[in-house]
Amino acid sequence: MVEYLELSIDELLLDEDNPRLGSVNTQSAALEAIVHLNEAHFRNLMLSIKNNGLDPGDNLYVIEADGEDDFTVLEGNRRLSALMVLNNPDVLDGTEVPDTIKKSLVRAAAGFDRTKIEPVRCVKFEHREDANEWIYRRHTGTADGEGRIQWGPLEIQRFSGDRSILDVIDFVGRNADYSDDEWESTKSVIESRKSSNLARLLESAPGRKHLGISISNNGDGKTPVLGSEPKWALKVLRRIIDDVRDGIVDSRDLNKASDIDGYFQALPKDLQPQKGKSGIPRPFKDIDIKKRPAPGAATKTSAKQKTKSSPKPRTTLAPRRHAFNAPTSTKGKILLREAGTLDATKFTVSAAFVLRSFVELAINDYMDANQIPKSETNAKGAVVELDLTQKADRVLKRIVAADSSKNADLRGFRNNILTKTSATSIQSLNGFVHNKFQIPTADALRAGWDCSVPIFIAAYGSA
Template sequence: MKQASMHVTSLTLDELNPRHAQPTSSLEESIAAILDKDTDKILRLARSIAERGLNPTELIVVMPDSELNIVLEGNRRIAALKLLHKPGLAPNVQLQRKFAAIAAKAEIPWRVQCIIAESRQQAAPWIKLRHTGENKGVGVVKWDSAEVSRFSGRSNSTEKARLLTEAMNAWFADDADLIADVATVRENRITNLGRMVGDPDIRKRLGISFDGDSVISEFPKERMHRILARLFHDLAGSYSVDKIKTKDQRTNYLQKVEEDLPRLADRLDAPERFSITNPAGSADPVEADETPEPKTPKPPRRRRPDFEKRLFQSVSLHNVSLRTSEVFQEAKQLSIDEMPNIAAIMVRIVVDIVVLDVADQLGWNRGQGDLKSRIGAALHQVDPAQNNPALKDAWRFSQKDEGALVLKTLHQFVHSWQFNPLTSEVRKLSLAYGPLLTQIDELIEKKKR
C-alpha cells in the first residue's frame, strides 16, 4: 500500500460499509445511513474537523475501483467532510443548516492524505485490527484512568487557551484590533497563552476560570477588556516564551500590568459562563447545585466586524472545476498580513479564473475582452436588477464610479512592481468579490438541474 493526497470530491463512501445493516446504493444513501446511526456523533465529528482538521495520526484507506475511489476505512470522517463542503447532502433541511453553520466558521480542508489499497483483501487485516480492540497487544491498547490523567495534565493548558480565544471572539466582537490579536495568538502563540492561563495565580487575577468547555468570568466584560486586550496584544507581539516561562516571570508580568487589571471590588455577585457549545448562553450566571430553569431566548450575539485574516476567508466553492477549486483552496491559505504581495496577485487571479470557469460551464458569451467586461457579465447573470446588497461593492468596484480606479489597482497588483499593495486594499477587495464568487458558483448548480 502507498500514501497519496486525494481531493474530497474524488472520494466515495463504501456501499458495503460494515456499519450498515444493509448495503447502500448511492452517496446520499450512505450518508443518510451514517447519520441515522448517530447524528450527534457526526455533528461533533464535523465540529472537530472544522476546528482542528482531520486526525493526521489515522489516515483514510482508499481502494481505486474503475473511476471511483472507495473509502474502506474512514467513512464517518469523509461523510462529515463532504457534509461540511456540501450540506445539501444531508437528508433534511434542519441538518443541512447545522452543517452549513459549522462550515461557515472555519477553513474546511479539500485534500485528504490517504493510504491506497489494491483490494479489500489487502486492507482487511489492518481495518480489522483498527476496530476489534487490543488483540492481545497487537491492536490499540487504551490508556487507563491514570494514564489519561497524566496526559490531560500536559495538554489541558492549551485547551484552556483555545477556549479563552473562543470567549474573546464572543465577548469583544466589536474590537477589530483585539480580534486580530486573538487570531494571531490562536494560530501562532497558543502555547504561550496556555502557559499564562495554566497558571492559577494568573487566572485568579484576570478573573477567569474553566469548567469543561466553559470559560467563567468573575468580572463584568467591560472591566476585563483592558487587561485581556493588553495580554493578547503582548502575546501577539513581542512577548516570547522566554519572558513568561517561569512562575516568577509570570508574576512580574502581573506587576507590570497592574494598572490594567480589574479592581477586586468590581467582582460580580454571580460569575458568568461562556460555553463553546452554547455561546448564546455566555451571560448565564453560575449557580452551585442548582437545577437550571427554562430560559427565555436571548437576542442573537452581535455580528463580528468583517476582518478577513485570509483571502476569501468566508467563501466556499462547490461547483467549479477541480483545477479551479484547487487553485482557490490554495489561495485561501494565504495570510493577507503575512504575504500581502502574493495575496494581492491572487485576489486578481482568483476572481478572473472563477468567472472564466463559470462562463465556460454555462456557455456564456466569451466575447468579453477585459476583466471589467468579464466581471460585469457575471454580475448581470446573478443580479440583473442590481439590487442585491451583498454585491453592492462588487458592482461599485468594477462597474460604477470607483470601477476604473479599483480595476487599475487589481492590474497593478500583477503588472506593476513599483506598486506596493496595502493589506487594507487586499482585504477590501476580498470582501467585495467574495459574495460574487459564491453566487456564480451556486448558479452552476441551479442551471444544471
Template sequence: MSSQELNIDELELDLKNPRFDDLTSQRDALEKIVLSQGSKLVNLAEDIVANGMSPAHRMLVMKAPGRGNKGFTVMDGNRRLTALRVLANPSVLDGMSGVGDITAQKLRKLAKDFDLNLIQPLDVFVCKNEAEARHWIEAIHTGENDGRGVVGWDGIATARYRGKNTSLKVLEFVKAAGKLDASELAALERFPITNLDRLLGTPEIREKLGLTFEDGDILSDLPQAELLRPLKKVVSDLASKKITVAKLKSKDERLAYIDSLGSALPDLGKRTGAPEALDRLAANAQAKSHAKAFSDGKSRSLLDRKALIPGQAQATLNINDHKLQQICKELRKLPLDTYPVAVAASFRVFLELSLDHYATEKKVPQYNADLHLKKKVEAVAAHLQANGVAKRDLQAFRALASNPNAALCIDRLHGVIHSKYTLPTANELRTGWSEVQVAFTKIWS
C-alpha cells in the first residue's frame, strides 16, 4: 500500500459498495448514496466545507480496471467522494427525484461556499489488490475485533475529552471522597455515565441531592458527609446495574428512584449557603486522604510504594497525550530504589510537558514555551487557583519553583541532569510526588 495524491475526477465510486445491491453505474451509485444518506451527507458536506478532509481517515483506493494509471476505484470513502462531487458540481442533484427538497437545498447552499482547490489533490492510500483493501475496510467498519479494529470510546472517555461534564465531576468526587475498595473502583471502569447525565439533568433530582448548576459547573453547599451519602449510593447502583436506563426513561421513573433512596438522601436542613464546586470538593477530599496516609502509622508508608506515581486508582491522571501517557506509564513502573536518577530525569520531562500541555489546552495568559520552568509552574498554579483549586492544595506545587529544600524542587531536578554531584534518593522522590499529586490530578483532570 502506498500514498498518492489524486484529483476527484480520477476517482470513481465502488459499484460493489456493500451498502447497496446492484449498482449499475456511477450515476446510479451517486444517487443512491445521496438518497440513503440524506441529512448525514449534509452534515458530512458541512464539515468538509468548514474543516476540509480528515487527515486521520484517508480514502482507500485501487486501480480501476481498464483505466491505466488515471482511474481509481474508492474502496473506502464513497460517502466522502459523493459529498465532494455534489459540492464541486451541485447540478448532479438535478433529476434525483427521490432526494428530498430540504436535503438538496442544503447541499446546494453549501456548494456556494466550497472551493475544490482547497481540497485537492486528495491524499489517498492505493491498495495493491482487493484482499489488502478488505483487511483495512474490515478494521474500520466491523467493530473492535478484539482490538485490531477501531476501539470506540466509552461514555466516560467521551466526557473527559469533551471536558466540563457535570456527571464526570460527580463521579470524581465519589472516587476521591468515597473510600472505595478495589472492586468498587473496578466497577467504575465501564460506568454508564449517560445514565447519570439523565438523572442530573432533572432539576427536581438535583434539588433533592443538594446540587445546583452555575455557569455550567455543578456545586453543593452540603457538608461532605451529607453530599457523599446519596451520590455514592447512586453511583453504586448505576455501576452495579442495579438501576439501568430502562428504569430511568421517564421523569416519573427517575423521581421514583431518587425517592427510593430514603435515608440515603441528604438532610437539606444542613445546607450552609456557601456552595462550592464539586471538583474543588474532590480535590479537598483527596488532599485529606493523603494527609491521613502520612499521619496514620498503620497505613501503607511511603516506603511501600515501589514507583514514583501510584496506580490510576490512587492518582487519577486522565492524560490524553501519547508521549506523556508513555512517560507516566514508565513512572508508574520503574522501581525507585533501582533507578532514582532515571526517574528524577523523567519526572523533570513529565513536569514541563504537563505544564505546556495544560497551558495550551486552557490558554493560560502570558504563558509560552520559552518561559523558565519556574515561571511555568507559577503561571499554571495561578491559573489552577483562579479556576477553583484551593490555595492550600497548591502550596507544595508552588514550592517546586520557590523552595530549594522541596523534594522535587526545580533546582534539584536541574542538578540531577547537569551536575555530577546531585544524586536523588528514592525516599525524597516518593515524598516529593506525594506532596504534589493533588496538583497533577487537577492538571490532568
C-alpha cells in the first residue's frame, strides 16, 4: 500500500544510503556527494526547477524517517538537493564544495520562490523494500519493456518538429532503387538501432558541407534543404545509409569530428563533390528524382508496346534456372527441385520450410568444405553447437575475407536473412514452423531466396 502526500521542503531528508553515493553519515555529506556527481548538471537542474518547477508527472518516493516526523527521500535525491540549495544556499556551508562552485550555485538560487514549488508531491511507502522494486525499474534501462525506454534521435526529432534527418531518409526511400522488402528492412534497422550513427554523420559540419545540406527553420520546425545535384546526392546518401546499416561505420568510428571528416574524404571519387556541379536549393521533401506520373495521368505507349505481352511474374519460390550448381547430395537436389516448382502463392508455409532448409544446407556445406568449426566451447567448458545465425555470420565473414568485393553482394542476405526484424530472417522462418499464428508472404519468401543466391554460389560454385 502507498499513500500520496504533499510535503514541504523542510520535511524532507536526503537518503544517506543512496546507491549513487554509497553510504554517508550526515545530510551535509550526502548533499556534497550529490553536487560532486556533476556540478554543471546540478546547477542546470537548479535553474530548471527555479524557472519551470518540478515535473508534474514525477513524484518523490519517501518513507518515514526513523524516530522523526520527517521523511527520507528514496527516489529524487538530486531534485531534493537542488530544492534545498535553492531554498537556503547556506546549507552549502556545511560541505566541502569548492568556493567557486558554491558561488555559482548561490547565484543560480537568486530569485527562487518556494511558494511556486510547495507542496512537493510524494508517494509514501511503508518500507524501503517496497519502493526498491519501482526504483530498480526506473534506473536499470528498458528492463525488457518494464522500464523507461529512452527516445532515439529520430523520435526526438518527430516530437520536436525537426525533419533534418527524417526528410533525408524519406528522400532516399522514395528515390533509391531498393526493392520494397530491402528498403523496409533497411529503414527498420536504421530507425530502431542505428539512428544515432546516421544522425552523427548527417548533422556534422563535414557531412553537411560534403552533401550541400542546409537547415531552414521557418518557425514550424527544421527542414533540410539540398543544395547539390540530387542524383549525385542520392548516390552518396545511399552509400552512407548502407554503411551504417551494415555496421561498416558505427559509434566507435565516429568519436571525433576528424573521424567523420575522414569517412567522407575516403569515399570513392564519384561520391566526392564535383566542382561547378550544384543544384537549385530545394527542400528534400519536394525532390522526386523518379518523376512519377500524377495519379490518373495517361502514359503514352506505342502500338508495338501495347501489343507486346509483359513477362509473367514468377510464382515459384525459386526460378527454374539457377546461377549456381546443384548440390551433390540427394536431399539438396530434391530441395532445389522443389524450390523451383513450389508455388509460393499457394503453398507459402511449405515454401518457407524449403527456403530455410536450403539455406541451412548451403551454410553447412560451405562450412564443411572450408573446415569452419560448427561448435564452440562455452564459459563452462562445454562444447555447444552453433545456431544457424552464428553459422551464417561465420560463413559471411569467411567469404568477405577471401574476396572483399563480395561484401556488397551479401548485403541483401544480411538484411533479409540475418536481420531479426526481417520477414524472412532465420528467426521468422523458425517462427513459421513453430508459431501457429505466424504466416509468411509469398513476395517476402521469393525475395529471401533471391538475396541468398550469393551464399548458394559460394557453397556450390557458379553455374
